[in-house]
Amino acid sequence: MENREQPGEIKQCPVHGYFRGRECTCGNPGRFVLSGYKAEKLGKIISGALRHFPADLGLDMDEHGWVSLRDLTRVIERKYEWARSYHVDAMFKTDDKGRYERKGDKVRARYGHSLNIKPDYPEFDGDKLYYGTSEEEADRILEIGLKPVNQHFVHLSKSIEEAVKVACIRTEHPVIIEVDAKKARETGIEILDAGPVCLTAQIPAEFLQIG
Structure with missing residues (x-):
């Protein structure tokens, strides 16, 4: 054999x-x-x-x-x-x-927790981040913002390519949402750099747009 x-x-x-x-x-x-x-x-x-x-x-x-x-x-x-x-x-x-x-x-x-932990990673200092999702969810996210689902933090990708990979696990037609990380930080929103991904408690809709 x-x-x-x-x-x-x-x-x-x-x-x-x-x-x-x-x-x-x-x-x-x-x-x-x-x-x-x-x-x-x-x-x-x-x-x-x-x-x-x-x-x-x-x-x-x-x-x-x-x-x-x-x-x-x-x-x-x-x-x-x-x-x-x-x-x-x-x-x-x-x-x-x-x-x-x-x-x-x-x-x-590094990420994926459903537990309430306190990550001690440095703050992300880049301008843009990305979130991959389905067509059905994209409109809702652009209306209410990004919030955790089944995990304690929102997970953001550092590149469009990585966001597409993540989205393709759940959908055949990924939509990429661009996050204005720089402006979000300027309003006091904490975004932590966990290496492969970035973590945040939430991103309001005003900092999101279709990538």
Whole structure:
């Protein structure tokens, strides 16, 4: 039977470490580490633990969203008997979307929280940001502004291309809303730079237009 590579499968290059895909950037096919199926399982529990329900898993999270990586690993090892600490390490090191941040023995999700945390990121200092949405929602947003839905913050993209990618998850006909971030900040609206995305409590309609 043909041995086909699983989507999301994690491998390890002896020179460059963990990677996802057919081969490392150096061309090395790598050593198998984790199947795509198991990587998806770990991804879901990591996301839940760091964004939505740390207390349910017995994790202590500080006000800025940090938890102990050691404690998180123990939770995962208890839930999945096949999971090992190097699997968790591989998950974080192969995350190409910048969803997570590590600092020593601490780890946190950069964005996507349904929890009420206090991000301590620097303020975004650019002029424009973007929000991708559907045709149906665009008119409503332009009328009432951008407000969080199922998350504690509004997530804004730094480029039109990224906004399109986000919108295409939900719709085949994305509409891109341009945010005048500079003018919004001048009125006292806080916009935080979380790396891949920017976070804010809300953006009033007066600072929005179709991009």
